[in-house]
Amino acid sequence: DAGVIQSPRHEVTEMGQEVTLRCKPISGHNSLFWYRQTMMRGLELLIYFNNNVPIDDSGMPEDRFSAKMPNASFSTLKIQPSEPRDSAVYFCASSSVEVGLAGGHPYNEQFFGPGTRLTVL
Amino acid sequence: GEDVEQSLFLSVREGDSSVINCTYTDSSSTYLYWYKQEPGAGLQLLTYIFSNMDMKQDQRLTVLLNKKDKHLSLRIADTQTGDSAIYFCAEFSSGGSYIPTFGRGTSLIVHP
Numbered sequence: 001d002a003g004v005i006q007s008p009r010h011e012v013t014e015m016g017q018e019v020t021l022r023c024k025p026i027s028g029h030n031s032l033f034w035y036r037q038t039m040m041r042g043l044e045l046l047i048y049f050n051n052n053v054p055i056d057d058s059g060m061p062e063d064r065f066s067a068k069m070p071n072a073s074f075s076t077l078k079i080q081p082s083e084p085r086d087s088a089v090y091f092c093a094s095s096s097v098e099v100g101l102a103g104g105h106p107y108n109e110q111f112f113g114p115g116t117r118l119t120v121l
Numbered sequence: 122g123e124d125v126e127q128s129l130f131l132s133v134r135e136g137d138s139s140v141i142n143c144t145y146t147d148s149s150s151t152y153l154y155w156y157k158q159e160p161g162a163g164l165q166l167l168t169y170i171f172s173n174m175d176m177k178q179d180q181r182l183t184v185l186l187n188k189k190d191k192h193l194s195l196r197i198a199d200t201q202t203g204d205s206a207i208y209f210c211a212e213f214s215s216g217g218s219y220i221p222t223f224g225r226g227t228s229l230i231v232h233p
Contacts, residue, residue, distance in 0.1 A: 004163070033220070042223070042226060043223045043226065045220065048220055093163070108213055108221060109154075109169075112164045114161075114163050115163050
C-alpha cells in the first residue's frame with residue numbers, strides 16, 4: 001500500500017486566495033482526520049470523518065475552513081479566503097478501528113500522510 | 122477535557138540513553154502511544170502500551186507506564202543521530218470517540 005497520499009506537498013499562495021488540500025486515505029480505512037501543525041500550537045485536530053461523514057469539526061478554526069469527503073478514497077480541506085496565519089503544515093491521517101489484543105478494546109493506530117506545507121504571503 | 126503534557130526539548134549525546142516523559146489526565150485511557158516524526162515527514166507510530174501493562178520493551182525502546190500517577194515514559198537506549206526527531210505522546214480512551222489526544226511533542230536532539 002502507498003500509504004496516505006497528500007497533495008500538493010508544498011503550496012505558496014497570496015492572502016485572499018483559495019487553497020485546496022487533497023488527501024487519499026489508505027484503502028479500507030473507515031476514519032479520516034485533518035490536522036494542522038504549527039510551532040505555536042503544536043498538532044491540532046481540525047476535523048474527523050467516519051465512514052465519509054463528518055463527526056467532529058469543532059477544531060475547524062473559522063468559517064473560512066471547510067472539509068469534504070465525497071467518497072471513501074478522497075477528502076479535501078479548503079481555505080477561502082486564505083490568511084497569513086493559516087501558514088502551517090496540514091496533515092491527513094486515516095485509521096481503521098479494530099478490536100485489539102486486549103480483548104474487545106478498540107485499538108486505533110493513525111497513519112499519517114507526509115503533509116502539505118502551506119505558506120500564505 | 123483530556124490533556125497530554127510533554128516537555129518540548131531534550132538534548133542527549135550519541136550513545137547515551139534518552140528518556141522522554143509524558144503526563145496525561147484521562148484516567149480512562151485505554152491505550153497510550155508514542156509517535157515519531159522525522160524532519161519533513163508525518164507522524165509514525167513507534168510503539169504503544171495498553172493500560173493494564175506497566176512496561177513494554179521493544180529492542181532499544183522501553184515504555185514505562187505509571188497509571189496511578191498518569192505518567193508515561195519512553196526510554197531509548199544507545200541513542201543514535203538517526204533518533205533525532207519529534208516524539209509525540211498520545212492517549213486514547215475506548216469509552217470516548219475514536220480520536221487520540223496528542224501532546225505537543227518533544228524534540229530530541231542527538232549530538233556527537
